[in-house]
Every structure is written in structure tokens, then in C-alpha cells.
Amino acid sequence: MKVSLKWLEDYVNLSLPTRELAEKLTMAGSEVATIEVIGENWEGISIGQVTALEKHPDADRLLLATIDLGEESITVVTGAPNLEEGQKVPFARVGAQLIDGHTGELVKLKPAKIRGIRSEGMACSEKELGISDRHEGIMILPPEAPVGMPLFQYMGDTILDLSITPNRPDCLSVIGIAREAAALTIQATHIPDISYEEQGAPIEDLVSVEIADPDLCSRYCASLVTDVKIGPSPQWMQQRLLACGMRPISNIVDITNYVMLEYGQPLHAFDYQQVKGKKVIVRRGKDNESLFTLDGIERALNTDMLVIADETDPIALAGVMGGADSEVIDPTTSILLESANFYGGSIRRTSMRLNLRSEASSRFEKGISPELAPIALRRATQLLIELAGGKAAKGIVDVYPGRMTREPITLSRERIGRILGVEFDIERIREVLSSLGLSSELAGVSGNLSVAVPYWRTDINLADDLIEEIARIIGYDEIPTTMLHGEIPERLPAPLLSLRETVRDILVGCGMQEVITYSQTSQAMLDRIDPQHKLGPALRIANPMSLEQEYLRTSLRASLLACFAANERHKQEDIRLFEVGKVYLPRGNDLPEERETLAGILGGLRCDHSWLSEEDTLDFFDAKGVLETLFSRLRADASFKPVEDQNLAPGRTAEVIVDGQKVGVLGEVHPRTAALFDISSQPVILFEVDLEKLLSLAGAELRYQPIPRFPEIARDLALVVDADIAASKLQDIIRSFSLVSQVTLFDVYSGDKVPKGKKSLAFSVRYQSPQRTLTDEEVNRTQQEIIERLQRESGATLRS
């Protein structure tokens, strides 16, 4: 909401410097976003009168205009088509700053010589002054403009641009802001007189109004003005409209807009002649009806929309936009002026459905007071008579089916203390309330006030609403600062959250970079991960901002692959990323299941280029090492088993099993999948762990194990087995012997030195007993038993 300070001054004495006023308004809830000064650069521009206009001796289309500036007269060359003798115009002397009509930049006016005649200044267009975009002719000032007065003094202004919160439709008006300013500076407001002469026939004889759907229209007021003359509105009104960001159109439309800005009540002017049957019906639209709105678009109506209709057809979309047929245009002489109160919810639905948000609809939807309708109507009628030369019919139409009485609100001092944590003197409270137009009486019990709320404050309904008024006018700085002092509530354990944070820390410790990606994904991304649609469908967003963000992801894979690819494009050479985030699994008629999932991706160089080490690429076992670290830190006993996965390379993929349950998968990204994401690194390893599943399995309680007191004996064991025997199988067998305390695989070999189809695995086995020192014989015997069992169960032989 833009407010001109000159206009504001009509209703309240602005005793504070602009900055301070803006600060007070901001603190009290109406944030002043910007302060714009109109005419900031108008030094050297003053009001002149055209005293003589002659033809340029050497140019047909140029004129010599003599401008009286009070103290002196200046003759200049002009090409303006609209100058006439006697007119008052803004005149800029050499040195003044004007906006260049073509470039839009502010430039200093220089003396000009046109066809041999020198000009020491120029008359200006609105555009050159920065008032509007009009540049066709010189701006013509009203005849009463005083010659010689600096233009800034005459029509400079300061515009506050305020952000009005949706609960304060009353502040979407200059008078509303004036009331705020008055309360904040402890003064009264001067609201204009709205009386006018009623000369015509009684209005009941001229028009009738019926509200067919009173649930959507609580009040409808109308006046009728005949014999109006359509033309431009006066300069001052145009200026104020422009200052508030509205375009002047004609005196009639400008008056309705002006009163809307002044009071916050939207109005609509109909061409009375076009209202068939001289009857206005406020009703719901019909499904087969349509209406050409003022913007020339045919709108299909329905029963959810409220329309203003005459005897036969809709003539306006109530509170949203007028119809083209009843538009006030030049031959119009009689105006039917509407000032009504429509139900905000319906206006909001209609305007959103039709994508027609207007100044009017945005006020109605916030719920303005029905009491405002006749007041604004009379004000507009008064202006119509004054500025368009009309005659008003006697009386106004006022149909008010939604009349409601507002009971006073009881406000106790005790409640004020309970909410604000501070006690205020009762007289101070009453003074604050009164400055806002809220009258209060001491009621019965000591310390209780009975507060009557003025009609325009539709937002105040509870004692707590009044408490906010007190706090914001007194200022929040007066509220003390205390700490919570009640007992600290019981906390419930949140094992998933702690697991998730632990996982994050462990992975960071493994050298992985955490990423956070969007929960939204695209059909294309889902397809890349699941080309044959083997997985269930993803949840779709009905109104996505873009197709990139149309679905909720069902896995983290696509996010990480895309993230990997993007960083590869940025020439990152070692990429190790992980994300712990939710995936969204649809559950029919319920909210989706949101599952905390871990995924990681690795590829590129194992370490940065270094003079210390050979260049080497990350591989499957780097990723596996990360997972092993993770599970070991979580005290979960994980095993890995070959598995197939549509995104991962066959033979290079394992599922992760904890307690017999699959909790995740690990593998090299399938070259086809990598290609879909434009990933060029090879290999790229991906892993995925279902944290919720892990939660139920991991984290065996930590118990201290005594440090072994007896020495250990180490033996190496080099075996030759068939190449397809899993190392873990041998390792498990070795580990199953009770004297074995640790098994480490330290060499894997397949090549010339072993038979074809075989591989050699070398283990370092440590033997130890918690009870005694082992003898060589015991160890040799156990090792022999191990070898025999390995041979029996896996065909392993000792490597000779």
C-alpha cells in the first residue's frame, strides 16, 4: 500500500520527521519498505505561464513560447503540440535535472540552440519530471497554480510504501494509516465531511436492489448520480492516484479508485442506462452463464461465483471486476454507484480461479467492515457531484441482511499480565485503547475493562487481540526480558535422530562430504533409476513449479548421481558424497511413509595429486571400507553377499546384511546408468542403507571386554581355492574356531603361480586364549584342524 504523505496530512497532523514516522509504523506492524520522494530532483523547476506563442521563423513545426516565471520571462523553442497561451506549465531552467524521454536517465539540462534560436530552459512533460510515463505533450498544470512557485513546493510529495499484513484491511487505506499515525503520535484524526446535496428523485423510484444470496453479500448500498460529464479527473486527484500506484482513467473511475484508496472500500460505477429493468440482483452465477469483463475477456461463470446481475444478465463479477457492457464510458450520463460488502472467501476463490487479483478483491477477501459501505458511498457520491457535475438522487439504497452487533470485549488486567509478563497502569491502557478509537469502561470487577471496538477494526475479537494493540502501541521495548522458569518437561528418546546424526559423523570421519538435495524430482530422473518401472509410483505434486520438481523422490540414488555428475562437470577429481535424507513412499489414502535413508557415492581419485603417492582411483573396496567402518562403529555385524541391482554392475554388487536382514546395497554403478547421468568417471560406487531398518538391528549394548592377559601367537595360512569361492566363506570358517582371536586377509593372488581357475588367499591368523598361555602344539593342532575343515568345506589346499 503506497501512501502519499501530502494526502495523509489531510487527516492527521504529521508532527514527526518522515523517518521517525516510518519507524513507528514499522514497529507497530505496518512495515514501511521504502520511502520515495517525488520531486527530489526538481531543483530549478518552477511554475510558469505561457504568455505568448509564436511560430518559429525558420521552422514550420516549432514554436517560440514565452514563459512568465514571475521574476522574469524566458522565451524558448518548443515542438510540443499541446501548448496554448495562458496555460500553466512546469518549467525547467538550464541546470535542472530531467529524465531523458528516450533513455530514461537523469540528465542535466543544457542551453540549446534550435534553428538559430537559443533556449535557456524548457517546459516539461510528466515523464521528464518522473511523475508518469506520459511524454506526448507538456504537462499542463491547473489554472490556479501559482506562477513562480518552485514545482516541488507545489506538487512534491513523499510516498511511503507499506506492507500491510492480511489481518488489517483497514490499513489498506489512507485513512487507516492516518488512524495508525494518530494513535502512534497521540493525536486525533480529521475524517472528511461526506454530506452532499440530494437534488434528484427518490432513489427507490429509480433502482431496486435484491440480495438473493445473503450469505455471500452482507450489505449492498447504492447511489445514483445523473447528468454527469465524463472527462479527466482534476490534476490533484490524478497525482494522488499516480502516487499510490494507480493509473488515472476518467473522473468517474478515478473517483471510485480514490475513495477506495481513501477509505479502503472498493466501489463500482455502472452505466445506469445499461442496467436492464433498473434492477440489481446480487446472486450466484449460473453454470451456463458468461460475462465479458472489463479486460475484454469472456469469463465462464459458475454457481460458486457471486455476480451482480440486472433483470436478465450478469453485469459484474462481484468484488472482482466489472462487466464490459455496463462500463462507464463517454456517452454515459447516469451513474449507478455500488458500495457493497461481499463475503471474502467467495471473492478470494473467484479471483484466484480466474487469476484476477485486483485492488478490490484483495480488500474484500480480507474481510472489511459492512459499516464502511454507506460511508464510502456517500463520499464518492459527494465527489461525483463536485468533480463530474452530477445530480444525486435522494437517499441511497441500503440492503443489509448481514447486520451483526458486536459485543464489547472484556479485558482483565490479570490477562494482560499473563500474556505480556508485565503490568500496566489502567489509565495508560485506556489511553492507548482510546488513541486507536477503542472506547473502554471500567466494568464491575476491579481491573476489568469493557472495550467497544470501532467498526473498522474487524481483526479485533478477543481480549488477546486487545493485548496486542496495547503492546504494539506502547512498544515491545517496554516488555521485560525473562527466562523460562517452569520445570523442564520430560524428554522422550529419539533413537532415529541420534542414529542419523551418528551416521553423519561417522561418514564425515571416513572422508565423505555431506550433501543435501531436493526432495522433489522429475519423471525423467525417476525413469533413469527405474527404467522398467519395477518400483512403485512416486507421489506427484499437483502444481509443480517445473517438471524438474514434479514428484517426491522414492530413493536418494538419482539425487546423488546427478550431484556426482554436476561436480564432475566442475572438474572435481575426487568425489565422495553422502546424503542422509527422507524418501517418500506413497501409502494410498494416508500420508506417505517418509523413510530416513543413507546413500553415498564415490568416484575419481583416491587422493589429491600428491608428490607422495601414485595416482589411484577410488573403487568398490573404498566404498566397502566406509560401510565397514560405519557398521563397526554402530556395533552391527554386517556381511556382504553378491546381489543383482538394476542400477549396479552385475558381479560388482553386494547386499549388506545385518542380523540376517538386508539393510542396504553397495556396488559399482552400471555403465548404462552412469551414461544416463553423463557420468564419465569409472568406476563410480554407490551405496544405500535403510536407516530405519538398521535402527532396529544395530547398536548392541556396549559392554567392556577385558584386555587379554595371555600372549597371542600368529600364524600365516596361504590357501589355494577355486576362483569363485568367496573369501568371506574361508574367513568365517577360520573365525569359527574358539582359539582364533583375529583373522586378517592380507593377500589375494590369481595368476601364473597358481593353477588356472584357482586363486590364492593368504590369511594372518592370531590365536589367543583368555584363560592360559597357548603352547605351540595347541596352536599347530588347531591350525591343522582349520586346514582340514577348509579343505572339506571349500576344497582349499595349502599353497606350497
Place this chain on the structure above:
Amino acid sequence: MIAKLDELRSRALGELDSIDTSSGLEAWRIRYLGRKSALTEVLRGLATLPLEEKRATGAAANELRTFLEKTLTLKEEAIRESEIARSIEQGQLDVTLPGRPSALGRLHPTTKLLRHICDIFMAMGFEVIEGPDVEWDYYNFEALNIPQDHPARDMWDTLWMDFETEDGRQPMLLRTHTSPMQIRVMESRRPPVRVIVPGKVYRYEATDATHEAMFYQIEGFAVDKNITLADLKGTLFEFAKRLFGEERKARFRCDYFPFVEPGVEMAIDCFLCNGAGCQLCSGSGWIEILGAGMVHPDVLRRVDYDPDVYTGFAFGLGLERMLMLKYGIDDIRLFYSNDLRFLRQF
């Protein structure tokens, strides 16, 4: 005999002079002090000598032995010293060469700040609870005093899920704020409650340097007997100091959120210009950081808390804005595009 010992002494000393390694020294020790050395033989042969000579020779031999042992110790030390000096001399490093790189993992800056903020509130007795990203209209709006067709819905441009009820309503959405958890938590617990809710929120919004379709919020609320706006002020001002520094000033101004009454917005004095006015604070000297207020009595009533007995406060803040302010980041889109060149700075 004495003369033989003297000759032995001068030979031993002469040889010792030219020795400069530990191994050479050991050979010398064996030669002159070992079991088969001439000196040991002299000592062993003493018994056969006549008494007078035995005494004199014995004293001289023992004296020579002690002398050689002492000399050996001194020489050992000298050689060790010179060997250390030699190894240091030979083993000098170019200490300016880069170290061996270790893989460096990092948390996402959002996670880091989220944890920091949670820690601050946990120290004040708040508990961390999370909630669903996909919500019902009821929790996101209606239960928070934002019914259908309420103009305040414009404050939250909403992404709706493609999900329709039989009567044609579309009640499933991506939460636009973390406030729905006020309702969910209060529905399941009796006061007192003190909870913070971090999480992702979503908006139907074209993205640019200051707008994202997904970002993080932290909601906080406390409900009990005797909680006042003064407590809200105390809690949040303390939070601002712990997050932005002890010297920060904070202020409340009136603002509107349908689910609180009174509603406020908190700002801190600009840490770039210390309140004088600069580009960061758009000249005002203050930077808005969060919205807050006293929980609306209708909200309490809806979860069956008696507003005449219980009062409470609630607040919500956007995380990325804090990060942007703290680190001078000028584009919010950097957070979730996960460019390593960005992430590795934190």
C-alpha cells in the same frame, strides 16, 4: 711386565683415536678388554707371579683396565653424538613440501548450523522432535487458524499433492512451514511442552538468489502455566546472542501470523554496520531474523489445552537466511545445488 702394560696402553689409545664407528669401537673393546685380550691374560697370569710383582703388576693392570673402560665410555658417547649429528645432517627435509593428504569429510553447512541452533535450545530445556514433510491441510493451515479461503494463505504459496478426496478436496500438501508440528506435538502430549522442530519446508516459488522452493526451518514452542511474552523475549534474545555474539542487540516489532496473538518479528542490529544502516540491512540498521508470538487461544483450544490455564509462545526461523547472513552468502540456491567448491568452504 709393567712395560708391557704401558705399551698396551699406548697401542690401545693410538688405535682408539682412529675409530669413528660403533662397530669399530666394539672390535676395539673385544681386543683390549675382551676375555681373550692381552690385558685379561695379564690379569689371569697374575697368580703365577711372585708376590711383590703380583701386587705391582696387579695394581697397574687394574688401573689400566679402569682407564680403558672409562676411555671407552667417553669414546662411545663421542661416537653416538657424531653419529646423531651425521644422521641429522643427512636426513634434512624440505619442510615446505606438502603433507600427505587425508580424505577430508565435512557436514553440509545447513546440518552444522541446524545442530548449533538445536544445541542452543536444548541447553534451555527444549527437546528436538521432527515431523513429516508431507502434511494434511488440517495441520499445515486449518488447525493454525488458517481455514480455507483465508487471505493469510497468501503468506505461504503451497505445493499441493496430486491427491483428491471423494468430495474433490485436495488436502495433502508439502508443508510450507514447520508449524504443523505445534499441533501434532500438543495433540499427543500434555503441558508442559518445550519443543523445537527442525526440518525441510517447501514453497510454490520461482527460485532466485533469495527464494528457494525447498529450505529449512526451525520451529520452537513452549506451553505451560505462566509463560509470557517476556519469556519469549528472554528466550529469543538469549538465542540471538549465542548465535550471533554477545554484543548483538535484538528487538521485537509487531507482525502478524494467524496462529499467534500477539505476533512479533524479531530483528537483530546489523552486524555489518552495527546499526548505522548499510546495504545488508537495507539502511534500517536492523536485520529481521524470525517470526514469533504467543500461541493463539484458539490453537490451544483445538488441542484441548485450556487457554485460561495455559499460555505459550511459538517461533519459527529460516535457516538458510541465518547462514547467508553469517557467512555473507548472496545466493540461496548454492545450498542445495551441492557444488563441492561451495561445500568445501565450510
